[in-house]
Amino acid sequence: MIPIKTRVQIKIGQITPKSAGLLAKFYTSEDNIYVEAPKPSFFFTQSVVLVNNFKKRDDLFWKNNRADPLSIKEITVLKMVDTLKKHPHYKALY
Numbered sequence: 129m130i131p132i133k134t135r136v137q138i139k140i141g142q143i144t145p146k147s148a149g150l151l152a153k154f155y156t157s158e159d160n161i162y163v164e165a166p167k168p169s170f171f172f173t174q175s176v177v178l179v180n181n182f183k184k185r186d187d188l189f190w191k192n193n194r195a196d197p198l199s200i201k202e203i204t205v206l207k208m209v210d211t212l213k214k215h216p217h218y219k220a221l222y
Contacts, residue, residue, distance in 0.1 A: 132158045133196075157195040 136154040191197075198206070212218050 130158075130161055130163060132161065155196075159195045 134154075134156045138150070138152045140150040142149045
C-alpha cells in the first residue's frame with residue numbers, strides 16, 4: 129500500500145530562554161499513482177531533467193494541479209516567505 133497523503137510535524141521547544149522555538153509541518157499529497165505497470169530497469173538510471181521555468185508557476189497552474197487546496201494559514205505563510213525572500217537583508221545573506 130502506498131500512502132497518498134502524509135503529514136510530518138516537528139516541534140522544537142525553546143532551547144534557551146532567549147531562543148525561539150520552531151514548529152515545522154510537511155505535507156505531501158499524491159494522486160494518479162500507478163503501481164500495476166512495473167518500469168524497466170533502465171528507467172531508474174535516467175537523470176531527472178528540469179525545464180527552465182520549473183519554479184515559475186502562476187496561481188492558476190497550482191489551482192488546477194494541486195491535489196489539495198491550501199488553507200488560508202498556508203497561503204499566509206507562503207506570502208510571508210515570499211516577502212522575506214525579497215527583503216534586502218535576506219538577499220545579502222543568501
